[in-house]
Amino acid sequence: MSEHVWSYRSTAGHVAGTELTGYKVEATDGGIGKVDKHSDEVGDAYLVVDTGVWIFGKEVLLPAATVVRIDVDDRKVYVERTKEQIKDAPEFHREKHLDDPAYRHDLGAYYGPGGPFGGPMA
Template identity: 70%
Template sequence: MTENVWNYKPTVSRLPATDLTGFKVEATDGDIGKVDKHSDEAGDAYLVVDTGVWIFGKEVLLPASTVIRVDEAEKKVYVDRTKEQVKDAPEFHRDKHLGDAGYREELGTYYGTGAPFGGRPA
């Protein structure tokens, strides 16, 4: 079930070649940071978001399925989660977690349908 969280929803209109680095990221209840890195690989698409001072300068990893809209003109990415849901996601450490299948499974469960960690869409 978690593999689907690593793909953009078919309703998200964006050009696959668009570099999202630097785009602002908006949760359902406000700004959560800027895209620091992203992947568009099929089945492995995600955003690494630098939260700045909001979560004490930490980064978060958001699966592509959390994206509901990309506004290329405004340079904004909108996600279907609240700030609290993003803040409560499993902790992310770039050097440790980017290639870690176990972490991806945990994050996929959190953000996926029926998430036991409270990651249900808002």
């Protein structure tokens, strides 16, 4: 797993301290929901996305490196994954995401280079 999966790309336009809660999230093939929670902590940045009715209210955790662009004016976050790739990601566990290294490893391996849908991480 690449540790860079938990950091925003330098080209994403992320500014530390920007409140992303409520921003719409766009996959490469359309909208997937809204940011419910986020962290911009260095080396531990992520988005928790509420998918609403799209996949029956499932929440997903997206490592920060999946973010390719943040549009502050339109309040949108663009991620470099398809809806299907996000839908098939390991299930989000609210109680584990902060404290369970194995869970974070599984997510990092899924989204990072070498994972089933991992792409290049800048």
